[in-house]
Amino acid sequence: MTTILSIPQGTRDFGPEVVRKRNYIISTIRKTFELYGFQPLETPAMENTSTLLGKYGDEGDKLIFKILNNGEDIFGHAQMAKNAHELGLLLCEKALKYDLTIPFARYVVMNKGKLIFPFKRYQIQPVWRGDKPQKGRYREFCQCDADIVGSNSLINEVELLKIYDTVLTELGIQGFQLKINNRKVLTGLAELVGRPDLMIDITIAIDKLDKIGEDGVRKELAERGLLPQEIDKVIAFIGISGSNDEKLQQLSALLAQSEAGQRGLEELRFVLNSGLSSFNTPPVLDLTLARGLNYYTGMIVEVKAPDSVKIGSIGGGGRYDDLTGLFGLPGTSGVGISFGVDRIYDVLEALQLFPAAAEQGTRVIFFHPGGARLAEVFGYLQAVRANGVPAELFPDDIKQDKQYKYAEKRGVPYIAYVEDPAADTVYVKHMQNKQRYTLTPQELASFEFA
Amino acid sequence: MTTILSIPQGTRDFGPEVVRKRNYIISTIRKTFELYGFQPLETPAMENTSTLLGKYGDEGDKLIFKILNNGEDIFGHAQMAKNAHELGLLLCEKALKYDLTIPFARYVVMNKGKLIFPFKRYQIQPVWRGDKPQKGRYREFCQCDADIVGSNSLINEVELLKIYDTVLTELGIQGFQLKINNRKVLTGLAELVGRPDLMIDITIAIDKLDKIGEDGVRKELAERGLLPQEIDKVIAFIGISGSNDEKLQQLSALLAQSEAGQRGLEELRFVLNSGLSSFNTPPVLDLTLARGLNYYTGMIVEVKAPDSVKIGSIGGGGRYDDLTGLFGLPGTSGVGISFGVDRIYDVLEALQLFPAAAEQGTRVIFFHPGGARLAEVFGYLQAVRANGVPAELFPDDIKQDKQYKYAEKRGVPYIAYVEDPAADTVYVKHMQNKQRYTLTPQELASFEFA
Numbered sequence: 001m002t003t004i005l006s007i008p009q010g011t012r013d014f015g016p017e018v019v020r021k022r023n024y025i026i027s028t029i030r031k032t033f034e035l036y037g038f039q040p041l042e043t044p045a046m047e048n049t050s051t052l053l054g055k056y057g058d059e060g061d062k063l064i065f066k067i068l069n070n071g072e073d074i075f076g077h078a079q080m081a082k083n084a085h086e087l088g089l090l091l092c093e094k095a096l097k098y099d100l101t102i103p104f105a106r107y108v109v110m111n112k113g114k115l116i117f118p119f120k121r122y123q124i125q126p127v128w129r130g131d132k133p134q135k136g137r138y139r140e141f142c143q144c145d146a147d148i149v150g151s152n153s154l155i156n157e158v159e160l161l162k163i164y165d166t167v168l169t170e171l172g173i174q175g176f177q178l179k180i181n182n183r184k185v186l187t188g189l190a191e192l193v194g195r196p197d198l199m200i201d202i203t204i205a206i207d208k209l210d211k212i213g214e215d216g217v218r219k220e221l222a223e224r225g226l227l228p229q230e231i232d233k234v235i236a237f238i239g240i241s242g243s244n245d246e247k248l249q250q251l252s253a254l255l256a257q258s259e260a261g262q263r264g265l266e267e268l269r270f271v272l273n274s275g276l277s278s279f280n281t282p283p284v285l286d287l288t289l290a291r292g293l294n295y296y297t298g299m300i301v302e303v304k305a306p307d308s309v310k311i312g313s314i315g316g317g318g319r320y321d322d323l324t325g326l327f328g329l330p331g332t333s334g335v336g337i338s339f340g341v342d343r344i345y346d347v348l349e350a351l352q353l354f355p356a357a358a359e360q361g362t363r364v365i366f367f368h369p370g371g372a373r374l375a376e377v378f379g380y381l382q383a384v385r386a387n388g389v390p391a392e393l394f395p396d397d398i399k400q401d402k403q404y405k406y407a408e409k410r411g412v413p414y415i416a417y418v419e420d421p422a423a424d425t426v427y428v429k430h431m432q433n434k435q436r437y438t439l440t441p442q443e444l445a446s447f448e449f450a
Numbered sequence: 451m452t453t454i455l456s457i458p459q460g461t462r463d464f465g466p467e468v469v470r471k472r473n474y475i476i477s478t479i480r481k482t483f484e485l486y487g488f489q490p491l492e493t494p495a496m497e498n499t500s501t502l503l504g505k506y507g508d509e510g511d512k513l514i515f516k517i518l519n520n521g522e523d524i525f526g527h528a529q530m531a532k533n534a535h536e537l538g539l540l541l542c543e544k545a546l547k548y549d550l551t552i553p554f555a556r557y558v559v560m561n562k563g564k565l566i567f568p569f570k571r572y573q574i575q576p577v578w579r580g581d582k583p584q585k586g587r588y589r590e591f592c593q594c595d596a597d598i599v600g601s602n603s604l605i606n607e608v609e610l611l612k613i614y615d616t617v618l619t620e621l622g623i624q625g626f627q628l629k630i631n632n633r634k635v636l637t638g639l640a641e642l643v644g645r646p647d648l649m650i651d652i653t654i655a656i657d658k659l660d661k662i663g664e665d666g667v668r669k670e671l672a673e674r675g676l677l678p679q680e681i682d683k684v685i686a687f688i689g690i691s692g693s694n695d696e697k698l699q700q701l702s703a704l705l706a707q708s709e710a711g712q713r714g715l716e717e718l719r720f721v722l723n724s725g726l727s728s729f730n731t732p733p734v735l736d737l738t739l740a741r742g743l744n745y746y747t748g749m750i751v752e753v754k755a756p757d758s759v760k761i762g763s764i765g766g767g768g769r770y771d772d773l774t775g776l777f778g779l780p781g782t783s784g785v786g787i788s789f790g791v792d793r794i795y796d797v798l799e800a801l802q803l804f805p806a807a808a809e810q811g812t813r814v815i816f817f818h819p820g821g822a823r824l825a826e827v828f829g830y831l832q833a834v835r836a837n838g839v840p841a842e843l844f845p846d847d848i849k850q851d852k853q854y855k856y857a858e859k860r861g862v863p864y865i866a867y868v869e870d871p872a873a874d875t876v877y878v879k880h881m882q883n884k885q886r887y888t889l890t891p892q893e894l895a896s897f898e899f900a
Contacts, residue, residue, distance in 0.1 A: 005501070005560045005777055008544045011494035013557055016571070019490035035835045037812040037842030040469035044461035044590050045495060045546075045576065046515075051455070066518040068542055070580040075534040084525040091541070092518055094458045096495075107463055110455045116859045118845060121466070126495065130520040140494050153845035155818075155828075276828045327455055362487040368605075378605075378726045385485045392487030395568060395603035409566045 010131070010139030017359055022142075022345060024358035025171065026124055029144050029339055032167045033122040036159055038146045041121040043103040045128075046094040053095075055102050055326065063130040065139075066092035096128040100145045101323070101336070108149055109327040117150030117332075136311070136343065145317075147336030149324070154270045157299045157319065160337045162277045164303055164315060169280045171344065172353045175306035176314070178279075179286040182268050183296050183318070185251065188261020192254060193233045198225060203290035206238050210288070237287060244272050244285045251287075267298055297321040301337060309350045314343040363449035364428070365407045366393045367400055367417040377418060380426055383445040384416075407431065414449050460581070460589030467809055472592075472795060474808035475621065476574055479594050479789055482617045483572040486609055488596045491571040493553040495578075496544040503545075505552050505776060513580040515589075516542035546578040550595045551773065551786070558599055559777040567600030567782075586761070586793065595767075597786030599774070604720045607749045607769065610787045612727045614753055614765060619730045621794070622803040625756035626764070628729075629736040632718050633746050633768070635701065638711020642704060643683045648675060653740035656688050660738070687737060694722050694735045701737075717748060747771040751787065759800045764793040813899035814878070815857045816843045817850055817867040827868060830876055833895040834866075841899075857881065864899050 007013060014022060030040075052064055066088050068074060074091050081087035097103050100123045108115065124144045131137055146163065148156045161178060168176050183203075190199035201224035205217050212220070214235060221231045240250050248269060255261030272283060283301070291300045298319030305311040317337030324332045348354050364384065369377045377393065384391045392412075394403045400417070407415045408431065416428045426444045428437040439447060457463060464472065480490075502514055516538050518524060524541050531537035547553050550573045558565065574594045581587055596613065598606045611628060618626050633653075640649035651674035655667050662670070664685060671681045690700050698715060705711030722733060733751070741750045748769030755761040767787030774782045798804050814834065819827045827843065834841045842862075844853045850867070857865045858881065866878045876894045878887040889897060 005556055006498060007494055007501075007556075007560075008496045008498060011496055013494070013560075014490075014492040015561070016489035016491065019492050023490070034811065034840050035838070037815075037840055039466035039811050040464075040473070041466065042464040042469050044457055044463070045578070046458045046461055046590065048456060048458060051457075062520065065520070065544075067546070068516040068518055068538055070512065070515070072534045075531065075537055078528045078531065078537055081525065081528065084522045087525055087528055088518055094515075096517070106455055106457075110457075110463075111465070116856065120842070128495070140496065148845070151845045153818075153847070155824075155843060155845040158828075159843075159845075275825050277832065361484065361489050365487075368603075374605075375725050378608075382727065388485070390484050390487055392570070393605060393609075395598070395601045395605040395609075397603070406566065 008139065010133030010137075012138065012140070016361065020359050020361065021348070021354050022341065024354065025341055025344055025348070026142070026144065028170055029167050029341075030122070030124060032163055032170070033146050035166075036120075036146075036163055038120045038122040041104065041107065041123045042125060043097065043100075043107055043123070045096055045126070047097050047103055047106065049089065049092055049095045051106050052098055052102060056098055060098065064098050065096040065128050065130055067094040067096065069093055097125075098129055099127050100125060100143045100338075101147075102326075104145070104147060105323045106327055108332070109324050109329045112329055118148050118156075119150055120146070120148045122146040136346065138342065142341040144339040144341055145336055147334055149332055149334035152333050154267055154274075154299075155276065156335050157267075157271050158274065158276045160317065160335060161271070161283050161301065162279070164301070164337065165279045165281055167339070168303070168314075171348060173306065173344075173347060173351070175308070176281060177304040178281055178283040178301065179289050179304060180268070180271065180283045180299060180301045181286055181289040182264035182299050183290075184260045184264025184267065184298060185255070185287070186264075186290060188255040188258035188264060189234065189237050191258040191261065192237070193226070193230045195226060195230055200294065201225070202234060206234065206288050207290035209238060240287055244283075247285050247287065248272070264298075271299060291316060291318060295320040295323055299335070305343065305347050306351070309347050311343055311346055311350070313340065314347060315339045362390045362392050362410070362412050364389065364391045364414040364416050365403075365410065365412050366391065367403045367415065368394045368397050369418050370397045373418055373420075380416065380441060380444055383441065384447070384449075387445055387447075389449050416444070458589065460583030460587075462588065462590070466811065470809050470811065471798070471804050472791065474804065475791055475794055475798070476592070476594065478620055479617050479791075480572070480574060482613055482620070483596050485616075486570075486596075486613055488570045488572040491554065491557065491573045492575060493547065493550075493557055493573070495546055495576070497547050497553055497556070499539070499542055499545040501556050502548055502552060506548055510548065514548050515546040515578045515580055517544040517546065519543055547575075548579055549577050550575060550593050550788075551597075552776075554595070554597060555773045556777055558782070559774050559779045562779055568598050568606075569600055570596070570598045572596040586796065588792065592791040594789040594791055595786055597784055599782055599784035602783050604717055604724075604749075605726065606785050607717075607721050608724065608726045610767065610785060611721070611733050611751065612729070614751070614787065615729045615731055617789070618753070618764075621798060623756065623794075623797060623801070625758070626731060627754040628731055628733040628751065629739050629754060630718070630721065630733045630749060630751045631736055631739040632714035632749050633740075634710045634714030634717065634748065635705065635737070636714075636740060638701075638705040638708035638714060639684065639687050641708040641711065642687070643676070643680045645676060645680055650744065651675070652684060656684065656738045657740035659688060690737055694733075697735050697737065698722070714748075721749060741766060741768060745770040745773055749785070755793065755797050756801070759797050761793050761796050761800070763790065764797060765789045812840045812842050812860070812862050814839065814841045814864040814866050815853075815860065815862050816841065817853045817865065818844045818847050819868050820847045823868055823870075830866070830891060830894055833891065834897070834899075837895055837897075839899050866894070 053061055077090040081090050126140050127143050128140050186203050190196045190202055205220040209217050218231055240247050296318040300318035302313055303315040305314045319335040321333045323334055366377055366381050381391055381393045426439045503511055527540040531540050576590050577593050578590050636653050640646045640652055655670040659667050668681055690697050739752055746768040750768035752763055753765040755764045769785040771783045773784055816827055816831050831841055831843045876889045
């Protein structure tokens with residue numbers, strides 16, 4: 001049998017080294033979420049198909065992985081379908097979750113009687129999307145979200161920005177950018193331009209400034225129905241420069257007539273200037289930041305990786321005033337952020353920021369002594385483990401030079417072995433600097449395999 | 451809109467308290483796996499359908515969740531199917547993993563050139579099965595496996611038994627049973643009975659002794675084609691009693707003519723009597739233990755929960771000589787164990803063994819002071835967090851008695867607040883014993899919220 005084995009396109013096996021590095025990122029994020037009082041939640045991989053459909057736009061719907069119903073009924077059902085779309089609905093009651101936000105909203109609504117609001121939850125789980133796989137884009141990937149629902153306070157916005165700052169600083173990433181904006185300010189822009197009806201079109205166009213440049217944005221705005229003088233106003237708006245304060249001042253004059261715009265500016269002022277928190281990397285007001293998701297209604301945030309690594313966004317989020325309204329619970333405001341673990345992994349790898357400890361597993365391998373001293377060596381092994389040191393005994397009775405090669409290939413820092421006739425003596429050797437320690441069993445038990 | 455929301459049958463949401471308790475179990479297991487030198491592996495939720503089908507028997511195949519292919523092709527494909535089975539194959543290239551063992555075997559074969567053998571890996575991930583949901587049986591559940599492949603040494607068996615002993619002792623479970631047997635001894639039994647052709651039938655029948663009693667086993671053996679005198683021999687065999695040593699002695703005489711039986715006994719003697727390891731709860735030889743999975747070839751093990759909780763098996767495993775042969779890499783022996791996290795959860799819950807620390811989240815909630823002192827309180831909050839204490843600030847400016855009620859409902863151990871006009875003073879109150887501490891900001895920063 002010579003099958004060519006593979007795993008599904010866009011999915012990955014994570015070997016030991018990669019799992020350890022990923023866990024280093026995830027546990028740094030989790031620790032910070034916990035420190036900020038967020039509580040863990042886990043939802044199933046599968047949701048009812050009806051829970052997910054219609055929440056991510058038509059394109060999103062197509063990317064949801066549906067799960068075939070079990071049982072014989074499916075054959076009969078398949079005959080009734082008139083097209084691929086109907087077929088999916090008839091055959092698949094369940095689907096894999098596409099993000100953590102919709103399942104969270106579903107959870108909040110299902111448990112509204114039991115939850116204590118404001119409810120602060122974090123969730124670190126894989127999600128699945130049928131996107132075309134490409135560099136940095138996978139069909140199974142991990143999301144790390146923190147959200148607060150049931151509180152309108154802007155303190156929440158500050159706390160979430162502070163979490164980004166804390167986590168990324170702790171991971172040693174320098175030069176990242178914490179960009180914020182406010183959807184109400186963008187509403188103000190649409191009013192200023194005189195085209196409140198085209199607010200979404202305007203935000204979609206200016207969001208692309210990075211990629212397509214000013215001329216590109218002008219072209220796109222024209223295609224989306226803006227007149228030349230309207231376009232000029234948009235371009236003038238996104239051209240506003242200076243410090244956060246300078247920008248806020250110019251905006252204040254520009255949006256004087258827009259109620260939404262004024263409220264947006266007030267929110268931005270609180271978040272940027274309340275003095276609630278000191279940042280290692282302070283947030284920067286970026287008027288071109290729009291974020292595609294239309295459920296955002298207040299502050300929006302996006303974290304950009306350091307320019308040197310060309311990885312783009314490593315996180316984002318914002319305030320949404322009515323997410324749970326999708327499931328029949330209107331008027332519950334929320335605000336949340338997300339970390340892109342895969343992208344952060346790539347940043348740490350590119351900048352060589354993973355600490356050696358993140359890759360650490362077994363510290364010492366004991367050689368199989370052969371014959372009579374096995375129980376003695378096993379005792380040493382257990383003593384070392386009792387001291388909290390991950391340790392192994394090579395399980396097979398083969399020549400010591402082969403065992404040495406194994407330890408070398410494994411990259412463990414130390415080996416340990418006994419030699420006849422030295423009873424009650426254990427030799428420990430550092431694999432890199434070749435230093436050898438001659439230890440009594442007592443010394444071994446407390447030896448630091450550093 | 452008044453949708454009745456639900457999640458798929460047999461799946462669960464895990465709220466904060468449950469996630470914390472589950473993580474307590476999982477991190478105890480993970481820590482021990484690491485201490486014993488096992489390395490983490492993660493495989494995708496999805497495997498190619500062809501990787502999974504045919505590995506779990508006909509019944510298993512039916513329980514595999516298949517994932518509908520994306521794209522329009524499915525409609526055309528659906529027309530070609532003649533029955534539900536064909537439909538599933540035509541429409542679903544991918545399926546959710548059913549256990550961790552087959553994906554592990556697939557991984558080992560795919561990476562055989564890169565892996566260093568013996569390869570010791572652990573894997574803690576959810577798996578999915580379309581079983582009929584019932585108490586203690588879910589369609590999505592977590593498996594925790596540790597396996598060693600590429601070593602025939604019985605030291606591995608001893609290490610794995612020791613892991614069970616260590617983890618369950620650390621979790622505080624008393625009165626569990628670590629049952630072992632050896633498939634070669636069961637082969638010996640089939641030879642002794644004179645029906646080596648019915649070895650599987652015999653093992654399936656005796657495995658049920660617990661549930662159906664001796665009469666039931668006799669009946670089942672008869673139905674499976676054994677003659678009365680053959681059945682008597684089986685019953686005599688499983689009736690062998692006494693200490694491990696006494697059982698081994700009787701077996702030694704009984705299986706004197708069976709080469710397989712003798713080898714099985716030798717293996718059992720090493721595992722039970724090598725003196726390699728001391729156990730808190732030593733393994734017990736149970737001749738009725740058979741384990742259904744036919745890929746086992748040597749030692750088999752099953753962990754039974756304490757009788758008082760009536761939960762049954764909380765883990766199991768064994769040696770398999772040719773698992774990777776399924777994927778074209780024959781002759782790679784392995785041995786592994788699995789922990790049933792959901793069952794262990796139920797045991798700890800029933801015996802009230804979860805430590806208070808396992809449920810711990812936020813230690814202190816700061817009250818929103820209203821108005822001018824917000825930045826000051828925010829500073830205190832950050833100082834407490836800098837000391838590693840999970841802490842929150844109530845985000846909304848509402849009456850303090852409402853904030854108090856919130857803290858009460860949340861069950862946090864401490865609250866903290868400021869009072870006018872006492873500048874530079876923070877009050878901390880223990881919610882249960884009502885003790886109040888008057889602290890300077892410096893004292894607060896190092897206060898132990900124990």
